[in-house]
Amino acid sequence: MQKIVIQGQNKLTGSAKINGSKNSILPMIAASLLTSDEVVLEDVPQLRDIVTMTRIVEDLGLSTTYDKDTRELKIKFENEENVTAQYDLVKQMRASICVLGPLLAKRGRAVVSLPGGCVIGPRPIDLHLLGLKALGADIRIQHGYIQARAKGLRSGTIHLLGTFGSSVLATGNVMMAACLAQGQTIIRSAACEPEVVDLANFLNTMGARIEGHGSSEITITGVKELHGTRYRVIPDRIEAGTFLMAAVASEGDVVLKNVKIEHLGLLIDRLKTVGARIDVTKKNEIHVTRSGSLKSIDFTTLPYPGFPTDLQAQFMALLSTAEGSSVITEKVYPDRFMHASELMRMGADITMETGMAVVRGVEYLSGANVMASDLRASAALIIAGLMARGKTEIDRVYHIDRGYETIDRRLAAMGALITRED
Ligand code: UD1
Numbered sequence: 001m002q003k004i005v006i007q008g009q010n011k012l013t014g015s016a017k018i019n020g021s022k023n024s025i026l027p028m029i030a031a032s033l034l035t036s037d038e039v040v041l042e043d044v045p046q047l048r049d050i051v052t053m054t055r056i057v058e059d060l061g062l063s064t065t066y067d068k069d070t071r072e073l074k075i076k077f078e079n080e081e082n083v084t085a086q087y088d089l090v091k092q093m094r095a096s097i098c099v100l101g102p103l104l105a106k107r108g109r110a111v112v113s114l115p116g117g118c119v120i121g122p123r124p125i126d127l128h129l130l131g132l133k134a135l136g137a138d139i140r141i142q143h144g145y146i147q148a149r150a151k152g153l154r155s156g157t158i159h160l161l162g163t164f165g166s167s168v169l170a171t172g173n174v175m176m177a178a179c180l181a182q183g184q185t186i187i188r189s190a191a192c193e194p195e196v197v198d199l200a201n202f203l204n205t206m207g208a209r210i211e212g213h214g215s216s217e218i219t220i221t222g223v224k225e226l227h228g229t230r231y232r233v234i235p236d237r238i239e240a241g242t243f244l245m246a247a248v249a250s251e252g253d254v255v256l257k258n259v260k261i262e263h264l265g266l267l268i269d270r271l272k273t274v275g276a277r278i279d280v281t282k283k284n285e286i287h288v289t290r291s292g293s294l295k296s297i298d299f300t301t302l303p304y305p306g307f308p309t310d311l312q313a314q315f316m317a318l319l320s321t322a323e324g325s326s327v328i329t330e331k332v333y334p335d336r337f338m339h340a341s342e343l344m345r346m347g348a349d350i351t352m353e354t355g356m357a358v359v360r361g362v363e364y365l366s367g368a369n370v371m372a373s374d375l376r377a378s379a380a381l382i383i384a385g386l387m388a389r390g391k392t393e394i395d396r397v398y399h400i401d402r403g404y405e406t407i408d409r410r411l412a413a414m415g416a417l418i419t420r421e422d
Helices: 022-034 048-059 094-107 126-134 168-178 194-205 237-249 261-274 309-319 338-345 375-387 407-412
Strands: 003-007 013-017 039-042 062-067 072-077 109-113 138-142 145-149 157-159 184-188 209-211 217-221 229-232 253-257 276-282 285-290 299-301 325-330 349-353 356-360 369-371 391-395 417-421
Touching (some): 003 375, 022 194, 048 062, 048 072, 048 094, 094 109, 094 126, 094 168, 126 138, 126 157, 168 184, 168 194, 168 217, 194 229, 237 261, 237 276, 237 285, 261 285, 309 338, 338 369, 338 375, 375 391
Parallel strands (some): 013 253, 039 229, 157 184, 299 325
Antiparallel strands (some): 003 417, 062 072, 209 217, 349 356
């Protein structure tokens, strides 16, 4: 098993290019099940989650080829005999649930393993099932699998509102299925995340008729079939946010390229409040610096355009040495504080209860042996390691390879003393 070793307190300087968005690419790979033509995705990073998703669609009769030089992923239809997404693959990544809608819409049948538990808390799929049932699917849960059938999906008006608000992948799943349904489907309380908008734009280039994406009401007029496409995905706003915070944490001077500023508005605003200076230097390029100590801030995670839950852990790491106390309210995954206990091993002063954490800033963090519990928690520990005095060793770094391509090498290129060891 590999670990990441960081000698803290080195400033990051230079520049980094942000990769294509993982959370856009995953449902787009699933959406390729909707066509018998070739789909080409551009700016695809080499990530474990993307490999897992390609394995799932390969099992379902598509072939995939990835070109490391052009960073293009080509997906081709081969056959549609198999409609079962097996537990072995689905359990590795919850996003695999988004093959359900496309399979059902194109092949009339889908058998998808229930994704199972997750370290960041319960992750129900009731909204996915509710939406597909409203389109006329017959869905049963048997032997740990979702068994879904439909003789041609019909349209409907669907309210996709859960206890914690809208759902990104449920919106995506229902939107993908509705592309081939008869008539006009309206999704109310739809997720507004940029990745949902990107998926809708991608589907429209395949001949889908989707309107209203980016708002809470999406209208989909069903078409008979979708054709192939070539599509460039949006930059990954969570990767951009993580790099921004790493730069601020190290008191660095960094330029980030391939950044969609409008997707990062709230984070940029909050980072300025805690002491960062962030300037837009060119279209899709920002310059981040910091001088002086960090200030505390309260924030609440919410669906977009609220503060993203996927950046909560990283911001908590940053605030652990801010002056004063910060209150973090987690409204998307109230149990998502696994990283807090590891940060406390590095000297952070954090108390937690369900859905809330109070971070009292300490003078400094000290390097320690810590363990990554999930993807974004690993990113938080890297940020903490960059800030800490001395050496930090992060175990279970396979989590980070799910969502950040060679993060250790990219940070090292900007001056971080970071290595990966076996
Ligand atoms: C996506 C992102 C993930 C991010 C999350 C929230 C991808 C591949 N993953 O996951 O990185 O953390 O959005 O921004 O895009 N819920 C229900 N019932 C459902 C579905 C969800 O109650 O059927 C709840 C969840 O438990 C959670 C909230 O809704 O509390 C939001 O989850 P959701 O938006 O569905 O997350 P994902 O789409 O799975």
